[in-house]
Amino acid sequence: xxxxxxxxxxxxxxxxxxxxxxxxxxxxxxxxxxLPNLTTPTFNLNSGLLSEKLSLYLLRDVNGGYTxxxxxxxQVQSTVEYIVLVSAGGAGPRYLLKPGSTSICxxxxxxxxxxxxxxxxxxxxYIPLGVVSSTGRVYTIDPELYTLLIETSIGLPSIPVYYxxxxxxxxxxxxxxxDQEAIFEGAVNTSMRLHPxxxxxxxxxxxxxxxxxxxxxxxxxxxxxxxTLNLLIIGYYNPGAYILIIDSTNNSLYINLSNxxxxxxxxxxxxxxxxxxxxxxxMVWNLNEYPxxxxxxxxxxSGVADRVAVYVNWTGGPPVGLDPYVFVGDLDFNRxxxxxxITEDYTIGNSTVVNDRILGLPVVDASTKxxxxxxxxxxxxxxxYSMAVVTIRFFYWDNSLNPLLDNDNRVIVRVGLxxxxxxxxxxxxxxxxxxxxxxxxxxxxxxxxxxxDFLLLIPNTGKTYYIAVEFQDPFYxxxxxNDADLIIGIEYxxxxxxxxx
Numbered sequence: 001x002x003x004x005x006x007x008x009x010x011x012x013x014x015x016x017x018x019x020x021x022x023x024x025x026x027x028x029x030x031x032x033x034x035l036p037n038l039t040t041p042t043f044n045l046n047s048g049l050l051s052e053k054l055s056l057y058l059l060r061d062v063n064g065g066y067t068x069x070x071x072x073x074x075q076v077q078s079t080v081e082y083i084v085l086v087s088a089g090g091a092g093p094r095y096l097l098k099p100g101s102t103s104i105c106x107x108x109x110x111x112x113x114x115x116x117x118x119x120x121x122x123x124x125x126y127i128p129l130g131v132v133s134s135t136g137r138v139y140t141i142d143p144e145l146y147t148l149l150i151e152t153s154i155g156l157p158s159i160p161v162y163y164x165x166x167x168x169x170x171x172x173x174x175x176x177x178x179d180q181e182a183i184f185e186g187a188v189n190t191s192m193r194l195h196p197x198x199x200x201x202x203x204x205x206x207x208x209x210x211x212x213x214x215x216x217x218x219x220x221x222x223x224x225x226x227x228t229l230n231l232l233i234i235g236y237y238n239p240g241a242y243i244l245i246i247d248s249t250n251n252s253l254y255i256n257l258s259n260x261x262x263x264x265x266x267x268x269x270x271x272x273x274x275x276x277x278x279x280x281x282x283m284v285w286n287l288n289e290y291p292x293x294x295x296x297x298x299x300x301x302s303g304v305a306d307r308v309a310v311y312v313n314w315t316g317g318p319p320v321g322l323d324p325y326v327f328v329g330d331l332d333f334n335r336x337x338x339x340x341x342i343t344e345d346y347t348i349g350n351s352t353v354v355n356d357r358i359l360g361l362p363v364v365d366a367s368t369k370x371x372x373x374x375x376x377x378x379x380x381x382x383x384x385y386s387m388a389v390v391t392i393r394f395f396y397w398d399n400s401l402n403p404l405l406d407n408d409n410r411v412i413v414r415v416g417l418x419x420x421x422x423x424x425x426x427x428x429x430x431x432x433x434x435x436x437x438x439x440x441x442x443x444x445x446x447x448x449x450x451x452x453d454f455l456l457l458i459p460n461t462g463k464t465y466y467i468a469v470e471f472q473d474p475f476y477x478x479x480x481x482n483d484a485d486l487i488i489g490i491e492y493x494x495x496x497x498x499x500x501x
Contacts, residue, residue, distance in 0.1 A: 195314030219329020274303010
């Protein structure tokens with residue numbers, strides 16, 4: 001190749017290299033100096049936008065009204081700036097309403113801290129669909145879910161039937177009990193019958209109490225972002241034990257619980273405000289800060305309450321009611337109220353002894369019939385839906401150390417479709433004892449949460465059905481077997497429907 005041609009080839013290559021180098025410098029300059037001016041670094045963004053997360057649920061109450069439940073699942077406090085409304089039936093425009101500006105909607109609190117729940121209720125035929133936070137973010141329930149809620153009172157995907165947001169005391173639970181009289185009598189057979197004492201009943205009730213307890217259930221009763229304390233104290237006579245109750249009209253009752261007449265007692269207190277402590281050994285728990293189920297220690301109370309019921313052992317009479325056996329309260333501080341049915345009192349056992357004993361005497365309790373709760377806020381049109389999947393979150397425990405030898409496989413929980421005309425379940429699915437024992441540890445008492453789905457087939461009768469949940473203690477005693485006492489707590493019930501084709 002001639003020298004001239006070789007020089008021309010080299011010069012062209014050099015030109016390409018120089019051109020690429022200049023282009024690289026231009027691109028590098030753009031990245032360093034130009035692009036930062038066209039973007040905003042994340043540390044300049046509103047931190048609330050990055051960590052704010054609200055979850056919304058729409059609940060329908062038994063009167064046909066709607067409650068919008070707002071739960072803060074984020075990492076920062078959120079502020080409700082506006083409520084999104086629609087008129088009943090879903091027709092017409094959406095409205096933005098500032099909380100507190102009118103009486104149409106009431107919002108428990110505009111500030112929602114992480115983990116907290118706030119409820120919005122509206123009147124005048126308006127339904128709350130969503131909220132706008134102070135950061136400008138809009139949160140709404142799923143539009144498809146909303147349409148089905150308006151048209152059928154229930155829809156897809158799964159929505160809460162019982163969310164623990166509408167119950168804070170036994171009186172609230174009455175709405176769902178099919179047999180409301182069971183609260184007072186005829187619900188539980190027991191070898192050592194409980195009898196309610198005539199206590200002062202004009203609140204506020206001043207309460208002073210000190211006693212040992214074998215089991216203490218202490219949970220919160222919520223009112224917006226504020227809470228009081230609900231307690232169920234299970235015990236027997238012990239030195240220095242007493243309770244003093246004085247109501248607003250100065251009626252009073254003093255009970256010396258160290259008296260041997262009180263071999264057994266259960267004390268139920270709702271809406272308590274004041275000092276509340278549980279002491280076990282060298283440990284002291286402030287019950288206003290640490291709700292829980294506590295075993296064997298001393299409980300000390302001084303304050304006021306909305307309701308106090310004292311049950312002591314008695315001879316004769318019909319089976320006792322549900323009241324001393326059912327506790328309502330938030331045991332794990334997650335703003336969801338558990339409904340707890342408890343027949344356990346004192347001890348554990350096996351097939352050679354009666355499981356529950358005190359001072360050598362058996363304390364055996366069993367349901368006379370299942371406790372049935374009917375959720376009237378979920379009417380299901382059988383002509384429109386063919387199948388329902390009901391989800392329940394609950395916990396279970398019983399006091400049998402060798403359950404397969406000690407107890408037969410009897411039904412504990414049943415879920416079904418309730419026919420209000422016949423007062424019966426037209427279709428149901430149940431859980432037996434042998435399945436439930438897989439989820440608990442007896443010694444020491446350990447509670448594990450269980451989530452179960454129940455598939456219910458809906459007969460095409462044209463009737464309206466309702467979701468019903470039953471639970472029971474089916475064990476009394478047969479010699480020294482079939483004598484289990486149990487604890488079962490329900491926190492959540494949800495349902496998902498499948499439309500008929």
